[in-house]
Amino acid sequence: MPEQHPGSRPTLEAVAARAGVSRATASRVVNGGDGVRKPLVDRVRQAVEELQYIPNHAARTLVTRRTGAVAVVIAEPEIRIFSDPFFSLQLRGISKELAAHDTQLVLLIVEGPADFDRIARYLSGGHVDGALAFSLHTDDPLPSITRRAGVPTVYGGRPSWTAGPGEQAVQYVDADNRGGARAAVQYLRGLGRERIAYIGGPPDQTSAVDRLDGYRDILVETDPTLIAEGAFTVESGARAMAELLDRRPDLDAVFAANDLMASGALRVLRERGIPVPEQVALVGFDDMDTVAEATDPPLTTVRQEIEGQGRLMARLLLRGLEKDRTGAGRPDSVITPTTLVRRASA
Amino acid sequence: MPEQHPGSRPTLEAVAARAGVSRATASRVVNGGDGVRKPLVDRVRQAVEELQYIPNHAARTLVTRRTGAVAVVIAEPEIRIFSDPFFSLQLRGISKELAAHDTQLVLLIVEGPADFDRIARYLSGGHVDGALAFSLHTDDPLPSITRRAGVPTVYGGRPSWTAGPGEQAVQYVDADNRGGARAAVQYLRGLGRERIAYIGGPPDQTSAVDRLDGYRDILVETDPTLIAEGAFTVESGARAMAELLDRRPDLDAVFAANDLMASGALRVLRERGIPVPEQVALVGFDDMDTVAEATDPPLTTVRQEIEGQGRLMARLLLRGLEKDRTGAGRPDSVITPTTLVRRASA
DNA sequence: GGAGCGAGTGGGAGCGCTCCCATGTCTGTC
DNA sequence: GACAGACATGGGAGCGCTCCCACTCGCTCC
Structure with missing residues (x-):
């Protein structure tokens, strides 16, 4: 040695x-x-x-102009709001796939608006071959940064904007949110439930929008009093549930747009002595194991393969880089399937 | 443009x-x-x-032999076990400090033993100037890898081994676990509690060892029936609490070595109808806001500045790299202070 | 049996930068 | 007013690698 x-x-x-x-x-x-x-x-x-x-990696990069590294851009709020099982799983999937292709993962955490400058400089600096980012709000400066820097980027979650004329289509990986929501509501209907309430997420996130669309696909003549808006957090789920019960004490089922909100809703139902699933059936979304299996009763929920999504994001990006080199077009976005997981809450 | x-x-x-x-x-x-x-x-x-x-970064690196990047090595188990508020906060601190010094963060997630080869190759490849890693078990191959690769490394948490003769002292950043534990137990004694139980963490983690030492510093003639071992998880805390109550129904206080175990203990206490803090006072450790503030009653706990620790790790490493260049010795390890946060559980 | 061809190999330029050293320029000093 | 000395600038080598191109073989084919 x-x-x-x-x-x-x-x-x-x-x-x-x-x-x-x-x-x-x-x-x-x-x-x-x-x-x-x-x-x-x-x-x-x-x-x-x-x-x-x-x-020597630097010498190689100098001549080939490829770095063998990919940036993962993550906005600070996400790292907290999702309280992470979500993000960390996705990151893990990304890491595995990149490691399998001898590609390094450079983590860029965006703390605030001032950071975008730093990110822009970094991405423009040719330090990485591509970037992975997570679903953003409409006014997020990131897409324009990556576009200007000419850095191929794959998003996690369907972005809320679409490519302008003549631009490359935006590449992303997302779960079949709409289909999953449809399955959940259909399942509740199959149980004979007739007044199915919906606790939604913030309307500026496409996953929330898509899940609501799925709900509406089944419940075409939706009663607006059965719909409440949350913020994907436990607290907001509890608040929305209380609101719904005040408005519609007769509701017999709730579909919450994620598990955290479902667990908040469950807490309120229990506090009010409403038996679940006997009087009110409850379905969540995501199947975060730390949440869905830990509640009492455990949550029936819509599962999405979070780690798999991470892997796919990385794979899509790497394949795109490969194709760029060979002159082929970039691959299309991917929608991953969801499955309903039956537990005790519905 | x-x-x-x-x-x-x-x-x-x-x-x-x-x-x-x-x-x-x-x-x-x-x-x-x-x-x-x-x-x-x-x-x-x-x-x-x-x-x-x-x-052009590659050209610069080629001649200066400095990459402007630092690796953060994290073993996969941690990312889950800590269920992350812990790790993500530390990472955030690291990220902030590195960003402030225009240094990039390369994330290396170790999935299993087979990955160490990849990590070793990467670190030896001169892709990064230094590495940050987290407290490890005695037989962890990482230290020998970084040493052989000649990559300066700073650890988060006191490592369980010490440097061999002639080797550089191991650099780390850790909270004052022992002092924090002392403060917690002293506080419980100040409340007039006399049979103070301890729920400890796994003895192969130094933080657990140090906290137990702190407990013993105050309770010199410790009664072994008042000590139970957990695994830093909610479940293990619940189990330990049940065990302690079976053995010592007369206990009037519990100090748990982290908040997760404290929340598990709290659940058991409540299930058994034991009022907290009236009959049993409870103190945790870490002050994870998502846990300590969310329990009922909220936890009195020992706070450590997790994000600050991350910052310090990065700072220590960067300063060490600087000193290497100027020929000075590397800076010493850092112990960060802890403070007792009084809430309702004790 | 000689021209033609393709496969395998080596020479050398050059990627974009830093840093050593030589050169030039401007002070201050007696 | 000439000379050292400090300071500012430019020229050029070279970091370690890839890749283009030219060269040399050993074959096949007519």
Whole structure:
């Protein structure tokens, strides 16, 4: 185990010398060995092994103009509001996929508006080959930053804007929010429930919009008194539930647009002595295990593969970069399926 | 807003030409402008502005051998077990501090033993100037990896091993766990409590060890029936509490080594109809706001500045890198203070 | 048996930057 | 008013790699 003096790492030159070939040939071997005769390949490989050669990344990037790194941009609010099982799972999926492709993950946390400058500078600096970001509000400056910086970007969650004329279509990965909501409401109807209330998320998030659309797909003549708006938090779910019960004490089912709100709603139902699911059936969304399985009764909910979404985001981006190089078009966005998970609350 | 053709970004050469100076002078200005006369500085700055010049990071790294990036290594279990308010806060602190020093954050998530190879290769590859990692178990391969790769590393939480002879002392940032525990127990004693139980964490984590030591500092003749071991999770806290009550129904206070376990304990106390704090006073540790403020009654707990710890880790590392360059010794580890936060549970 | 061809290999330029060193310029000093 | 000395600037090498191009083989084919 030679303890390397820092800064004295062996170069390709050294490998080539040891293997008795030219630097060019050594380079070919290190990069896959195509078009080099077997014995030479072996000799170079052995030299690499003996010298513990590791390519200098900066030198490689300098000439190839590819960094082998991808930025993950995350706005600070998200890291908190989602109280993370959501985000951390997605990040994990991303990390796995990137690792499998020897691509590094550079994390950019946006703390406030002032940070966008820093982000813009970074992305424009050619430090990364692409970026992954999460679903944003309409006025978010990020899309225009990445576009101007020419950095291919894949979004998690359907963005609320669409590409302008002549622009590349926005690439994203999202769950089938609408379909999942449809399934949930349909299931409640199948149980014989007739006054199905809805606790929605903030209307500036497309996932909330899509879930509401799904609800409406089934309950075409929706009674507005059965709809309340929350903010995807436990507290807001409780508030919305109280509001709904005050307005419509006769409701017999609730579909909440995420599990956190469902758990808040459940708390209120219990406080008021309303048995779940006997009198009011309750369905959530997301299937966050730390929430949906922990409530009493456990939540029936719509499951989405969060980690899988992360993987797909990374895969979509990497594939797009690959295609950019080969001149093909970028791949399309992906909608991942959702499934209804039956537990005790409905 | 010139939409740059990718790959046609202006170089220092171009800036120099436009400002009518040499590349060397342009470089000096870009790197702070020391020893360049004012009018030239201005001219170069203007050229930079006009051309929207952004230095090529790879080229710079190639010659300076500094990457301007730091790795944050995190083992997958942590990301879940702590259910993250803890980790995400620390990460946030790190991110802020690094951003303030124009240093990038490369996130390395270790999924399993097989990943250590990848991590080792990455760290040895000179992709980063340093690394930040989190407190580990005795047999963790990471320390030996970073040492062999010659990557300066700062740990979050006191590591359970110490440096061998002749090795650099291990640098870390940790809360004053022992002092915090002392304060908590002392506080309970001040309330007149006499049979103060302890719910501890896993003994292979130094934070758990240190907190137990603090407890023992005050309760010198500890009764072993008053001590139970948990695993820093809600469930394990509940289990430990039940165990303690079975053994010692007469206990009048509990100090739990973290808030999650305290909330588990609280649940059990409530289930058994034991009033808190009247019959049993309860103190937690960490002051995780999502937990400590959300329980009923809210937890009295020992607060540690988690985000601040993250900042300090980054600062320690950056300062160490600076000193390496100037030839000074690396700075010492840091212990951050804890404070007792009084709420209703004790 | 010689021209033609393709595959394998090496030479060398150059990616964009920093930094050493030589050169030039302007002070201050006797 | 000439000379050292400090300071400012430019020229140029070189960081480690990839990739273009030219070259040399060993074959096939007529």
